[in-house]
Amino acid sequence: MDDKIQELLYEIQHKVDFDRAEMLNKGYSNAKKYILYQSAQPLYLLRVYEWDSYARCFEEYKYLKLHIDNGVRCQKPIFMDVLHDLKLCYLLLTYTEGECGDEVLPYLTPQTQYQHGLAAGGELSKIHKVVHEAPINWVERRNAKYIQKKMKVNELNIHFHRQGYIESYIEGNFDLLSNSPVCFQHDDFHPSNMIFNNSELVGIIDFSRFDWGDPWEEFFKLPKYTCYISKYFANGQVHGYFNGNIPEEFWLKYNFFVALNQHATLIGGFQNHQTKETLDKIKLTIETHDFSNGGPPKWFLESKTVAQ
Numbered sequence: 001m002d003d004k005i006q007e008l009l010y011e012i013q014h015k016v017d018f019d020r021a022e023m024l025n026k027g028y029s030n031a032k033k034y035i036l037y038q039s040a041q042p043l044y045l046l047r048v049y050e051w052d053s054y055a056r057c058f059e060e061y062k063y064l065k066l067h068i069d070n071g072v073r074c075q076k077p078i079f080m081d082v083l084h085d086l087k088l089c090y091l092l093l094t095y096t097e098g099e100c101g102d103e104v105l106p107y108l109t110p111q112t113q114y115q116h117g118l119a120a121g122g123e124l125s126k127i128h129k130v131v132h133e134a135p136i137n138w139v140e141r142r143n144a145k146y147i148q149k150k151m152k153v154n155e156l157n158i159h160f161h162r163q164g165y166i167e168s169y170i171e172g173n174f175d176l177l178s179n180s181p182v183c184f185q186h187d188d189f190h191p192s193n194m195i196f197n198n199s200e201l202v203g204i205i206d207f208s209r210f211d212w213g214d215p216w217e218e219f220f221k222l223p224k225y226t227c228y229i230s231k232y233f234a235n236g237q238v239h240g241y242f243n244g245n246i247p248e249e250f251w252l253k254y255n256f257f258v259a260l261n262q263h264a265t266l267i268g269g270f271q272n273h274q275t276k277e278t279l280d281k282i283k284l285t286i287e288t289h290d291f292s293n294g295g296p297p298k299w300f301l302e303s304k305t306v307a308q
Contacts, residue, residue, distance in 0.1 A: 004086050005032070008048065011083065012036075012092065018043060026100075029208050035095060042095045045075060047208075054082045054089040060207055061091055063130060063184060067207075072126045074204045096203035101191025102229050110232040112199075114306040117236020119201040120194060125241050127204070128215040130184035138182045138213050142260075143174060149263035158275060160266050161283035166259050169291050176256050180214040187211045189218050190225040191233060216250065220257040223285045224265060227299045235303040252294035259291060 001023070009021050018036035027033070029047070036044040049057055057080055064077040075093035082089040105113050150167065153160075160166075186193075187209040195203040222234040238246060262282050269278025288298035 004088060005034075005048065008083060008086060008088055008090065009034075009046075012046065012090075016044060016078065016092070021046070027206060029206065031091075031208065042097060044078065045093045045095045047091045047093070049089050049091075051082050051084065051087045051089050057089050057091050060210065063210065064093075064207060066130050067127060070126050070129050072204065073123055073202060074207070096195045096197075096205060098195040098197030098202055101194040101196055101201075101233070104196045105191055105230045105233055110230075110303070110306050113230040113232040114236040114303075116196070116201055117230070117233035117238075118240035119236075120189075120191075120204075120233070121237040121240025121242070123201070123204050124186070124189055124218060124237070125243075127186055127189075128183045128218075132182060132184075132212055136182050136212055139174075139177045139180060142177065142213065146170065146260060146263070149267060152267055153263045156267070156270055158266060158270065158279075160262060160279055161286050166262060166286065166291075170256070170259050173256055176253055177214065182212055183215050185211045185213050185215070185218055187218070188221070190221050191229050192225070214253070214257075216253050217257045217260075219254050220261045223258060223289070223297065223299060224261070224281075231299040231303040232306050235300055235307055238300070239307055251290075251296050255289055255291050255294055255297075258285065258289055258297075262286070 001021075012018075016036070018038050020037040020040075021034045022037065024033040024035055024045070030053075031047040031049050034046040034048070035042050036046055047057075061077045061080040064074060067074050068076055075096055078092040078094065080089065080091040101116070105116065108116070153163075186204070186207060188206055189204070193204060193206045194201060195205060219238070222237065226234045226237070238250075242250070262285070265282060266275075266278055269275055269281075290297065
């Protein structure tokens with residue numbers, strides 16, 4: 001542990017009690033993370049950033065407080081601060097004990113996986129209650145993001161399955177977003193960012209990638225991540241979000257958002273040196289989704305018996 005972190009921990013000990021700090025290496029955040037213990041009991045999660053991340057860190061702190069007020073099962077923000085002499089800022093959260101969903105769900109029955117998905121969907125609907133203080137021209141921004149990702153894929157000279165068809169589908173259906181509501185997006189909502197303890201979903205974690213946009217775009221992570229862990233959980237998440245009444249127009253927009261995010265998926269796979277694996281996953285996603293008719297995907301139809 002370097003001297004700057006040691007000094008930071010000393011400063012924090014003036015604000016909360018703890019007697020040991022242990023580095024946490026899980027996750028993909030650019031923060032350095034530490035679990036703070038008191039008498040061998042984990043009490044806090046400390047996330048440390050370079051000080052140029054202060055504005056973003058403060059926003060996360062502010063919105064987590066709103067989520068707590070809305071009853072979201074998430075870590076409570078204790079305080080955040082910046083130490084100019086150390087050129088560091090930090091966010092201190094309560095620690096949520098348990099295991100990540102990707103470690104827990106595969107060992108449960110399909111029905112139990114579905115029930116946990118219902119709970120997760122309910123939490124996501126509460127997360128989406130937070131809206132931005134100022135209007136956002138999200139549709140224009142989202143279109144610009146798509147064009148930028150499309151250009152990047154062309155620069156890489158890597159082509160995914162039925163790419164031309166997917167691009168024509170996207171560009172012919174962008175008007176689906178014309179009346180999109182804009183709300184807070186967790187932006188990384190899947191079982192690896194959920195904590196379970198004693199057969200209960202006790203917390204949603206890692207809000208650091210939060211964004212703003214159409215709430216239903218969050219669901220494209222189901223085929224990207226969640227279904228590889230549990231399609232029954234994914235099914236439950238959809239039902240839980242809508243309290244069992246899935247709107248007819250949901251699947252149309254869901255399919256659009258799945259298509260809209262394939263370029264970014266490929267770019268991420270390339271950057272992580274997993275191009276072949278990512279191309280295979282994209283092919284499976286495209287082949288199992290109903291872009292032509294806007295109906296439910298194969299994973300949802302295969303898992304619907306647990307919801308009946």
